[in-house]
Amino acid sequence: MELYYFQNFQSILKLLKVTVGVLRNTKICEPLAKVCYDCTMSSSDLSSNNSVNNQAHLLAKQYRSDKNLANRASLFANYTKKGEHFEEWHPWLYSHLVMPDDGKLLELGCGNASLWKSIFHRIPSGWDITLTDFSEGMLDSAKENLGDMQERFSFQVMDIQDIAIEDHTMDVVVAHHMLYHVPDIDKAISEVHRVLKQAGYFYSATNGDAHMQELIELINKHRAAKDGGYKIPFTLENGESFLSKKFDFTGLAERQTEVLVDAVEPLVAYVMSTEQLMPDDDKLEDFIAEVSEHIAEHGHFRITPSSGLFISRDNQL
Numbered sequence: 001m002e003l004y005y006f007q008n009f010q011s012i013l014k015l016l017k018v019t020v021g022v023l024r025n026t027k028i029c030e031p032l033a034k035v036c037y038d039c040t041m042s043s044s045d046l047s048s049n050n051s052v053n054n055q056a057h058l059l060a061k062q063y064r065s066d067k068n069l070a071n072r073a074s075l076f077a078n079y080t081k082k083g084e085h086f087e088e089w090h091p092w093l094y095s096h097l098v099m100p101d102d103g104k105l106l107e108l109g110c111g112n113a114s115l116w117k118s119i120f121h122r123i124p125s126g127w128d129i130t131l132t133d134f135s136e137g138m139l140d141s142a143k144e145n146l147g148d149m150q151e152r153f154s155f156q157v158m159d160i161q162d163i164a165i166e167d168h169t170m171d172v173v174v175a176h177h178m179l180y181h182v183p184d185i186d187k188a189i190s191e192v193h194r195v196l197k198q199a200g201y202f203y204s205a206t207n208g209d210a211h212m213q214e215l216i217e218l219i220n221k222h223r224a225a226k227d228g229g230y231k232i233p234f235t236l237e238n239g240e241s242f243l244s245k246k247f248d249f250t251g252l253a254e255r256q257t258e259v260l261v262d263a264v265e266p267l268v269a270y271v272m273s274t275e276q277l278m279p280d281d282d283k284l285e286d287f288i289a290e291v292s293e294h295i296a297e298h299g300h301f302r303i304t305p306s307s308g309l310f311i312s313r314d315n316q317l
C-alpha cells in the first residue's frame, strides 16, 4: 500500500514537473492548453511587473486574452461544494440586479462575459446592455465566448477611469472583480457615479482579506515576499469607504462557499495564472510536492473563498 502510494506520488510529481516546465518555458502548451498560463510571460517578466494595479502590465500580459481569467474561474466552477440551496456565482450575482424592463446597463471590465453567457436566457428583452473592458483582446474573448449570443450586446473598449458616456444615462453599472486593478479607484467610482441616473444602482463584486487563505498560506511558504504577497486594494473590508465618498448608500451581500480540490493540476494552474500567487522557480517542486501530499492524505485541498457584492445607490429625493 505504502509502495503504491509512493509510486503514485512520484508519477504525479513527474507529470507536474513536465507540466510546469511546459507552462513556463514554451509557447506551445498542448496538450495542457486548458491549464496554461499565458505562456509568453517568462519568470523575469513576472518579477519586474507583478503589481496588481500595474495597468500597462495587465493590458499587455495578464489580460491580453481571457486565458488566465478562465483558468482561475474553472477552479471555482469545478470544485465549489454544491450543497442544498447552492447557487452558482454568476446566477447569484445576476439575482441581485434591479433594473427597469427597458433599462440601460453598462458593464466595465467585463472580462470574457461569462456572467451574461451563464444567464443569457433570463435577460429581459428590453434591456440595453453595453459590455466594456480596457483590453481589446479581452473583448475579443468575450465575443468568442458568447458566440451567436454576442448579437444581443454592444461592445466598447473603455477604461473605467475615463468612461466615454454621457452623464446620467445608465440605470445600472456593473464592475465585478476589477476595481482592485485600477490605480485611481476614487476616479473610477466618480466616473461610474457620473454616468448613472439619479435612481441607478452600482454593483461591484470583490474579495475579502481572507480570500483563499489556506492557499495563500501554502504559497507564502514557497515564495519570497518580494512584492508584499497577494494583496488587493479594493476589498470587502475597505470597499464601502471608497464607495461612500460618492454614494449615499452601500450594502454588502456576502457569500459563504467552500472549495474542495481533489486534484493537483488545477491548483498548479490556478497559482500559475496570477503573478502574485506563483511560487518561486526554485520552490515550485516543493509547492507541488506539498499540495500532492496534502491531497493524498486528506482527499482534497480545502479553499475558503471570501467574496461578495457591494450594491450602491443614491437616495431618491
Ligand SMILES: C[S@@+](CC[C@H](N)C(=O)[O-])C[C@H]1O[C@@H](n2cnc3c(N)ncnc32)[C@H](O)[C@@H]1O
Pocket: 055, 058, 063, 069, 108, 109, 110, 111, 112, 114, 132, 133, 134, 135, 138, 158, 159, 160, 161, 175, 176, 177, 178, 181, 182
Ligand atoms: C479579474 S477580471 C474580471 C472580469 C469579469 N468582470 C469577471 O468578474 O469575470 C478583471 C477585468 O478588468 C479589466 N480591467 C482592468 N483594469 C481596467 C480598467 N482600468 N478599465 C476597464 N477594465 C479594466 C481586465 O481587462 C479584466 O478583464
